[in-house]
Amino acid sequence: MKDFYYILGLERNTSLDAIKKAHKLLALKFHPDLNKGDKFFEQRFKDIQEAYETLSDTDKRKQYDAAFKFTQNGGNTYDKTREEELKKQKEAFEKQKNQQRENDRIREEELRKQKEDLEKQKRDFEKKQNEKRESESKYTPPPPPTAPIVRSNNFVFFIILGVIAISAISIMMTLNNKNPNSGSYINSTHDESANTRNATNTEIPVTAASREVANSSSPIEPEMVNVEGGTFQMGGDHYDNEKPIHPVTVSSFNIGKYEVTQAQWKAVMGSNPSEFKGDNLPVEQVSWNDIQAYLDKLNNKIGGHYRLPTEAEWEFAARGGNKSNGYEFSGSNKANSVAWTEENSGNKTHPIGQKQANELGSYDMSGNVWEWCSDWYDKDYENIPSQNPKGASSGSGRVLRGGGWTKGATYSRVADRLDDAPSFRHNTLGFRVALTFH
Secondary structure, three states, X not given: OOOHHHHOOOOOOOOHHHHXXXXXXXXXXXXXXXXXOOHHHHHHHHHHHHHHHHHOOHHHHHHHHHHHHHHHOOOOOOOHHHHHHHHHHHHXXXXXXXXXXXXXXXXXXXXXXXXXXXXXXXXXXXXXXXXXXXXXXXXXXXXXXXXXXXXXXXXXXXXXXXXXXXXXXXXXHHXXXXXXXXXXXXXXXXXXXXXXXXXXXXXXXXXXXXXXXXXXXXXXXXXXXXXXXXXXXXXXXXXXXXXXXXXXXXXXXXXXXXXXXXXXXXXXXXXXXXOOOOOOOEOOXXXXXXXXXXXXXXXXXXXXXXXXXXXXHHHHHHOOHHHOOOOOXXXXXXXXXXXXXXXXXXOOOOOOOOOOOOOOOOOOOOOOOEEEEEEEOOOOOOOOOOEOOOOEOOOOOEEEEOOXXXXXXXXXXXXXXXXXXXXXXXXXXXXXXXXXXX
């Protein structure tokens, strides 16, 4: 008889919420779509599903506990062959865990080497700069050449004549500039103003992060995109929790052009919880609860009303709002054009705004980091209202959207949805903000 508690990695007296959470994490890890052709993962996924269906139902769980206890106490249904099979499964699972630990160790070693290489490059660069400065400080320019002394009387005569001519021209130009009816003075002033304007308006290249600072009243304020209200078909048919596809109407609102960056988070909170450091990288390792604290401080600092988008607002904006072209991902039918996923991320997050924007001009709504929404998660769309829905009235998990750098492209579809506990933090979880439209 299968030990369903062991399959889910749980104790026998565990709660239903713990069973649900364990099932969700393991089902994602061993999903056949991520491990095609691997028989162990396929069997593991079937065992996980069977364990969850049994332990999540109160009556089935009681029957299973009684039967399992009977077999363990020497009942006639005890199957020695099955015990050996279960033992093999346990050994295989332990082997998988050990392999994962080894992969993590290798990854940490690679990151350490990369860090050492970067530090060495920095030291080499600073050394070259110091050598250059020392070289420049030791350089003594040669004295200017001394003009030869010419004693010719004719040469002196021509010099005096030239000085007189230059003086006469200078006097005439001065008189002309002082005449208000002369175009010379006005034109020279106009040219000087034009030169000043040209010098002032010289374009300075900006990155996605510096663009946000330039276009907002405060460096901590996210740059926003206007989303005109409208009606769209919400959901998909890839997974059961995307069904049914149904019409939803949302009012006008604003949504972040980019995911909130580490620089913006530090400016408000004073610290940076992210695993992958970089001011222009999306902030991660933030829970839903952490974000509420951030929003409170941000709104108090600038007198704003920033919030998380609802799940319906998020999907409407990701699809391109009223400008939607019906893409599978946010801005394209090709994930690589708009999203950092398992296939192209190099096992890390990436600076905001490097991929192609969607129809509204919003970036990274597919891939990079999963984005928290304000709603409690509901397992399907059967009972939600069609006008400005706000999710379930209560629950154990908050909605996550958009996919991330550790998952395949299918998780970055605009219809894909997931959830997790409001207190959960991970290096794949970030967010973008929203504002009610005024």
